[in-house]
Amino acid sequence: MTRINGTKLAIAGFTCKKGKVSAQEVDLSAHQGQVVRVYLDDNLRLVINPQHDCYWQLAEMLVPYASIDEINGERVTLPLDLTNIDITLFNLPN
């Protein structure tokens, strides 16, 4: 199961024909404003926007920039909010 947990994308552990995938997560906050593709690599670890072939693509999304608000006359960067973004989730490998 793939889900958003705050600024992170998390997957629960599962087993596929390539082996046992442990539960893990990756922080997306460093990829604001980018199209992000999350994969399982050949070691069944999560990687983002790899430049090499991977085992399985798990998700794809446009990570927005964090909002900036003005509070008491000061510009404040709000926490990155991924709760309402469109995410393309791919079926997990069997």
Place this chain on the structure above:
Amino acid sequence: MLAKPVPISSASQVTNVPSGDVEAINVQAAISELDTEKEAVANKSVDTALGTSDVLYPSQKAVKSYADSKLVGLLDYRGAYNASGNTYPASGGSGDAGAVLKGDMWVISVAGILSGAAIHIGDSLIANVDTPGQTAGNWNTLNANVAYVPEDQASKDASGGYAGLTALKLNLKNVLGTIINFFSTSSTAARTWTMPDKDGTVAMTSDITGANGYVFQTGGITLNGQIGVTVTHNKGDTSYLVKISPTGLTALGKVGDIAYVKSANTVVVYNSGQANLSADVELSAIA
């Protein structure tokens, strides 16, 4: 002592009247007439080619030789021939003691193989030289069934014959010929069946799912520059090739380099040039 001949003085003394058209009424006149009308020995011809003269007359041998020469090489039907011995006819010809001569012809009654080529019932053999022997070039073979070779119904489902059908299922026997398997499909659409040869090699493997070169997905994409565009295929592994062909002249000089990142369920295509360019994509398997 011989009696002295008595001179004939009148026709009434002639007792041996010759037959034919002798018109003479006395011996002298008869001899004279016969001497005039007889064929001259000098006109006898022994030329076996004969000719067109109305004066010459041929000898018996000349006539026979001429007649014989006209019979040489003519088609001479010699009957049916059983070719199961896989040899050309060596006897039964029109020559002396059955020698095979040019023009001797047989019709095949039992099939066989002559000089490595099958000859079938109804085919004909004609010698094109005297004493042709077993040399294929000395024989003309007339195939009576050029369009097809009839197959005996007894050959159905038999070794060396042909496979039969059972309720539109192709009969396939085991090597012992003791069990019949059936080869059929429930599909109502056209299908391609590819079978391995005796070495297990399958021809045209590009037609077979999973085989090298098998195209398992095609479609169109819109190139999105270095952001990339994702193509989902769910092949299940990364043993495949990706072919990208930009479409339309507007792509000229704008696509840049193309690269892609593969995974077992998707491939992301990147180009170093502009976005929003159309392209065809083809994914083919690597076996």
